Amino acid sequence: MAYRLTRIIATTAAGLMLVTATAAVAHAAPAQKEHALPAQKASDAPILIGHRGAAGTAPENTVAAFKDGRASGADFFEIDVQLSADGVPFLFHDNTPARTTNVEEVFPGRENDPITSFTWAELQQLDAGAYFDEKYEGERIPHLDDAARVATVKTGVYIEIKAPVNSPGVEQVVADELRNDPKWTQLVAADKIQVLGFDEASNRRFAAIAPEIELQQLTSVVPARAVVDSWATFADSVGTNYRTLTPQNVADVKGAGLILGVYTVNSPEAVQYSLDLGVDAVTTDFPIQNQRFLQGQPVFPGAGVEIADAANNVPGDDVQPENGEYVLLRNTSAASVDVSGAIIRDAANNILTVGQGYVLAPGAELRVYAGPGTNSAEAYYNGGGASVLNNGGDSVALWIGPRLQDVFAN
Ligand SMILES: [Ca+2]
Ligand SMILES: [Ca+2]
Ligand SMILES: [Ca+2]
Ligand SMILES: [Ca+2]
Numbered sequence: 001m002a003y004r005l006t007r008i009i010a011t012t013a014a015g016l017m018l019v020t021a022t023a024a025v026a027h028a029a030p031a032q033k034e035h036a037l038p039a040q041k042a043s044d045a046p047i048l049i050g051h052r053g054a055a056g057t058a059p060e061n062t063v064a065a066f067k068d069g070r071a072s073g074a075d076f077f078e079i080d081v082q083l084s085a086d087g088v089p090f091l092f093h094d095n096t097p098a099r100t101t102n103v104e105e106v107f108p109g110r111e112n113d114p115i116t117s118f119t120w121a122e123l124q125q126l127d128a129g130a131y132f133d134e135k136y137e138g139e140r141i142p143h144l145d146d147a148a149r150v151a152t153v154k155t156g157v158y159i160e161i162k163a164p165v166n167s168p169g170v171e172q173v174v175a176d177e178l179r180n181d182p183k184w185t186q187l188v189a190a191d192k193i194q195v196l197g198f199d200e201a202s203n204r205r206f207a208a209i210a211p212e213i214e215l216q217q218l219t220s221v222v223p224a225r226a227v228v229d230s231w232a233t234f235a236d237s238v239g240t241n242y243r244t245l246t247p248q249n250v251a252d253v254k255g256a257g258l259i260l261g262v263y264t265v266n267s268p269e270a271v272q273y274s275l276d277l278g279v280d281a282v283t284t285d286f287p288i289q290n291q292r293f294l295q296g297q298p299v300f301p302g303a304g305v306e307i308a309d310a311a312n313n314v315p316g317d318d319v320q321p322e323n324g325e326y327v328l329l330r331n332t333s334a335a336s337v338d339v340s341g342a343i344i345r346d347a348a349n350n351i352l353t354v355g356q357g358y359v360l361a362p363g364a365e366l367r368v369y370a371g372p373g374t375n376s377a378e379a380y381y382n383g384g385g386a387s388v389l390n391n392g393g394d395s396v397a398l399w400i401g402p403r404l405q406d407v408f409a410n
Contacts, residue, residue, distance in 0.1 A: 046274075047259075047261070047280060048294065049077065049078050049283040050068065050284065051264050053078070053079070054068035056266060057288060058132065059132035061093055062139040064139055066142075067150055074155055075155065076157060078196075081162060082170065084116065084119055088123075089143065089170065089177070090141050091143070096111065097118070101127060155192075160197055174195065175213070188213065193213060194213075194236075198218040198219065216235060216259075220240065232256040237259035237261055237281070238261070239260075264284060264285055265284050266407050267408055268293040271293060300406055302403065304405070305329055305330065305331050305398065306406040306408075308408075311326050312391050312410065319387050325387055325389045328368075333362060336360065340357060341400075344368055354380055358380060366379070366380060369382060370389070371384060371387075
């Protein structure tokens with residue numbers, strides 16, 4: 001289904017400028033309303049959570065990302081905890097080190113081994129920052145306690161117990177830390193800790209061990225009301241994918257007396273869409289930018305180019321020559337902008353680049369393709385053999401040098 005998307009860019013305190021980007025977007029979710037006003041006043045703002053710290057602006061699940069989460073002034077930053085082979089709680093999302101570390105250099109042949117098969121000492125030999133940008137080279141895989149050191153009574157921590165089947169006993173380890181380590185107990189006392197997970201059995205174990213800690217059941221799709229009611233016996237909140245959420249889901253979760261959160265809500269437009277559905281909490285890879293949005297401030301100050309659209313799943317192969325998946329850039333400023341070398345990053349950190357010599361005149365557009373083709377003034381081809389954009393919906397961020405220009409989600 002295609003719908004028209006109205007982009008809202010807050011400009012100055014004097015008011016808002018409506019920029020009509022009117023991109024046609026393929027999307028399974030209900031049609032998005034058009035909005036004439038900014039999101040929310042501070043007094044009724046949603047709970048804002050930085051995903052994996054702030055995975056859109058720094059390497060996920062590293063201290064650098066936690067610091068971006070804290071700098072945003074969000075209510076929480078989120079982390080993923082697992083247990084090393086020798087029982088140390090560490091922060092890492094994936095089941096293997098392949099995507100976000102230099103494992104192929106340090107432990108050749110172990111790229112696809114379970115991350116939980118590494119000892120703490122081995123994990124500390126991995127670089128967890130350079131995959132995102134060379135300026136983060138040297139970032140290590142954090143210990144659970146490193147998150148508490150960055151958190152404050154303003155910006156607390158959502159602790160996701162990640163793949164607990166791979167980390168037997170992790171519920172007890174986390175509960176013990178929250179109860180016994182002063183770095184954590186003061187955050188618990190300030191109501192700035194929530195534990196969450198997709199694994200219902202693990203959540204029930206955690207609730208039995210530490211019923212005093214706020215607990216969230218994660219689910220990719222909200223189930224029938226009877227199941228939601230059963231979750232209310234041990235959980236305080238439900239977290240789900242905003243792309244699957246329906247008004248009936250919202251009514252069911254709230255009817256069960258539970259708080260409703262959504263992930264991973266990356267563009268301001270997607271945040272607004274979620275708020276219009278009635279969610280209470282929003283988890284985003286871009287907490288700095290979406291906090292600005294919620295506060296009515298310029299979201300991408302100084303930006304001249306926007307992401308006007310993304311074609312995730314074109315007819316036929318997504319990396320077919322000439323007509324594969326692409327991201328559409330548009331110069332919305334009054335001056336020409338050199339986009340040579342610009343980077344487009346999707347939610348999984350796949351990267352498209354713009355080649356040299358691309359200067360966009362005011363109003364000009366450029367399609368940046370993942371696959372092969374013949375470059376022209378309106379099209380640049382990365383020549384890759386694998387698709388980048390998730391066909392079920394993705395988000396993409398545009399960087400020119402160190403400046404984040406825009407984030408688009410579909
Ligand atoms: Ca997580
Ligand atoms: Ca500790
Ligand atoms: Ca396709
Ligand atoms: Ca695709």
